[in-house]
Amino acid sequence: MTMDWSSFTYCISMAGTVAFAVTAVLAIRSESDIDIVGAIILGLITATGGGTLRDIILGVPSFWSEDLTYIWVATAASIAALYGRSFFSHRYLFGLMLYVDGLGAALFGIQGAEKAWALGFGLPVAPIILGLTTAIGGGIMRDILAGRTTLLMRHEIYATPVILSATLFIILLNYFPEYRVLGSFLCILAAFALRAAAIHWNLSMPAFAIKPRN
């Protein structure tokens, strides 16, 4: 049995949706409890917020209104994360979730860029911005809703792989449109590899990229 490219990316989408929702619910500290309704709303917004914002800016219907599986999967993952907290907090599973979250962000970034590109929206730069919006928009909403420092103010290497890979992808689409599928595969892989390296070695942004001391 072979799996085609779109089925493959669909599976990664769903895994990314699970990881976004689960890590959002797990990230709620014990000092600020959350109940089941709050957890579902937080998980849903985290998992679908970036793509929703992208679709609003593009002026197209929200992706989840045309495939409610995203809603069901994010809801189920949020409930599981709340009640299976000790299970998901297990060192190996939580570590796995971080990597799946990174894989999801890598995929969503390229998907967002491709959607904007296909619509001819603000070429050539806007697709990169909308890829980034898709990948990190939900995470920023999660941080704001949970009252945490937004990921913009941390030095994690999270947005950078998405920006680099989306930029590369747009260059590829421009010069070698016939390699769209292969190119998107390689760009997702590159973004994920960079993010995985950042998780594995606990890398943060290099000193020259951080505001110099006055």
Place this chain on the structure above:
Amino acid sequence: MTMDWSSFTYCISMAGTVAFAVTAVLAIRSESDIDIVGAIILGLITATGGGTLRDIILGVPSFWSEDLTYIWVATAASIAALYGRSFFSHRYLFGLMLYVDGLGAALFGIQGAEKAWALGFGLPVAPIILGLTTAIGGGIMRDILAGRTTLLMRHEIYATPVILSATLFIILLNYFPEYRVLGSFLCILAAFALRAAAIHWNLSMPAFAIKPRN
């Protein structure tokens, strides 16, 4: 003189708009003063933010652009709440405002669900999400703008009645579309009754629905 259903819901809409704006302005603690311009903007966003977000996601013009009464009423209510603070803070009137706020949320939830349903948007689940967006979107924006813990992170029974009644309403619309008006009346009543009980007995979410201790 009889009042038809749409005039009746319009009156509740306006009362809800007043209550959303007034409670938003009153909720500003004395340590973080607000001036008249800030109060109007905060009141307007709280009263109209949820419906505006729903309309953006639905891709239809903002409801208030087609009936500016919402803008005038929210503006007047915000000003009244700022200058009539001691009046509105009176125990009975503030209590009344909490109930009217709950009635407004109950109505806005069903109205939002119905609007999405009428547009055939992401049936059958998206109308529930958009009903909830209409009812609590403005309150979440208020909490973010005022720098408070968002209502997602409290254990108040606020979103739950809206979710339950919107779900019931969508089931009703699906199986008994001929009872739309009666059904919406009963669903609004049910959501309001649950919210009113939560206010009256100061109920919060039951323990099994809250994140278990690790």
Place this chain on the structure above:
Amino acid sequence: MTMDWSSFTYCISMAGTVAFAVTAVLAIRSESDIDIVGAIILGLITATGGGTLRDIILGVPSFWSEDLTYIWVATAASIAALYGRSFFSHRYLFGLMLYVDGLGAALFGIQGAEKAWALGFGLPVAPIILGLTTAIGGGIMRDILAGRTTLLMRHEIYATPVILSATLFIILLNYFPEYRVLGSFLCILAAFALRAAAIHWNLSMPAFAIKPRN
């Protein structure tokens, strides 16, 4: 060589874009460092967020998707502000930036009002709201992303000049549509003069406009 009105306002737009991005990046306190990627995203959102929100509410394509110069200018300004921090923090240059920010807000407010007016969106009040959205939306997003008290909760005279000038402009458009260009020039000037006075004399909202003590 003469410069026509639209070239003139375009230059102010770009100067305002620079000032919005630069002041956003400079406002990050040293205790919460920001890296180059975070700074670019913060600068971009601050500089373009208000106009993007206006365009979303109006249901038209984002202005920057049709003129990517806004993106390039905001990106370059954010990078310059991060690495040229000590340069931009110089007393005179930072002071100048505050005035240019005020000039940008004055222009964006009138531009936003005019765009809504031209589309016949919610006349006569909605254009004032959308002018204000254009002028202060990005600043509010900046405050939320940076975890600071939003400008709604401070007593700065920032939104007031925009509201007053947009109101005046809408009255002018209604009664003297033939003076549109002259009227917009005078309204921008009036808003800027009021904001400049507030910066120069460090004015805040008068006591009667602030929540009275209980």
